[in-house]
Amino acid sequence: MHVRHMERRLREMNLEILSMKEIGGAHAGNICKVEALSENENTREHYIYKEFAEKRDQEVEIHKNIEEILTPFSRVVKVWETSPKAMMMWDLGYPVKAGFEALPIGEKKILISDILKVLTSLHCVEAVQTNLPIHQLSSEWKDWCLEQLGKLGSRKSWASPKWERTIQEVNDRLDIPHYQSKCPSVITHGDPHLENVFYKDERIWLIDWEWAAIGSPLRDVTILMQDIYDDDLISYVPEYYLQCLRERGFILDNDDFWSDLSYLYIDHLTMMLAWEVEKYFQGHLSEKRIRGIIEWKIGEIERVQSEVMDRKNKFSH
Ligand SMILES: Nc1ncnc2c1ncn2[C@@H]1O[C@H](COP(=O)(O)OP(=O)(O)O)[C@@H](O)[C@H]1O
Ligand SMILES: [Mg+2]
Structure with a gap:
């Protein structure tokens, strides 16, 4: 996980990372749970940050393609199309x-x-x-x-x-x-x-x-x-x-x-x-x-x- 990139990206959204924890398992990339302080709202928020492994980043493309169709079904907050490709979602708890x-x-x-x-x-x-x-x-x-x-x-x-x-x-x-x-x-x-x-x-x-x-x-x-x-x-x-x-x-x-x-x-x-x-x-x-x-x-x-x-x-x- 490129933690520096993640920190910078969240900072640009006025989010200060309070804690982060990687989610273990057999995944296509690196996934971590992030607790962040929103400086705009002054609230603690829970997110999932998913950084894609090289050549396993189709989800970014799919998202760009059908963003409007996906919106009612998923809770994506932001997608980064530059390297390292990543997306941020609301933390939905456990599957x-x-x-x-x-x-x-x-x-x-x-x-x-x-x-x-x-x-x-x-x-x-x-x-x-x-x-x-x-x-x-x-x-x-x-x-x-x-x-x-x-x-x-x-x-x-x-x-x-x-x-x-x-x-x-x-x-x-x-x-x-x-x-x-x-x-x-x-x-x-x-x-x-x-x-x-x-x-x-x-x-x-x-x-x-x-x-x-x-x-x-x-x-x-x-x-x-x-x-x-x-x-x-x-x-x-x-x-x-x-x-x-x-x-x-x-x-x-x-x-x-x-x-x-x-x-x-x-x-x-x-x-x-x-x-x-x-x-x-x-x-x-x-x-x-x-x-x-x-x-x-x-x-x-x-x-x-x-x-x-x-x-x-x-x-x-
Ligand atoms: N928005 C989310 N909220 C809570 N947990 C999540 C979220 N996104 C991913 N996870 C956790 O990470 C796991 C893997 O994420 P996923 O996007 O399915 O990647 P993969 O392509 O590796 O299966 C999920 O099964 C879930 O346990
Ligand atoms: Mg999965």
């Missing part, structure tokens, strides 16, 4: 992920519903002239996941070779990397897992817009789904999201919806499986936790694969 598992099911459901409502409003924003990239499935997550599982297998005796077989098989059978999304394209956040979602001041906020792109609305829905480890809640997500869309008068073809949901869910389970293994390698997850996560995600991939195969067989008979 939803932090306390989610411990919540009673009813409260989980309310939170997930609120997140889906927010995603629906994002997806209903008209996507004209945004200059955002287009999201396409590819073999990227399959390749990364196989690589991570391969490493895990060579290091840990408890790693099962069956996991790699499942990933390989689902990609061979369904040709996930060449799947073309069927639903109309919308603006997607691109990474709304529960570490990028916050609840503060009775509202949901989304951070980390690095992967925002034009794509199927099911892109966001399935990234959220892969962070939920509860059968009932998982089947609730698409039903509730469909209801939110309907209330907005946004009608999707039923087959297109369930097809995008299945393929994108499998791709995102694969992506996040690889990422969770990375977090384990970096010491952020226990062995017990990572084993539970892998077993769950592999189980979900197998379940959805057989659902897709059943649907295909029904059509061919």
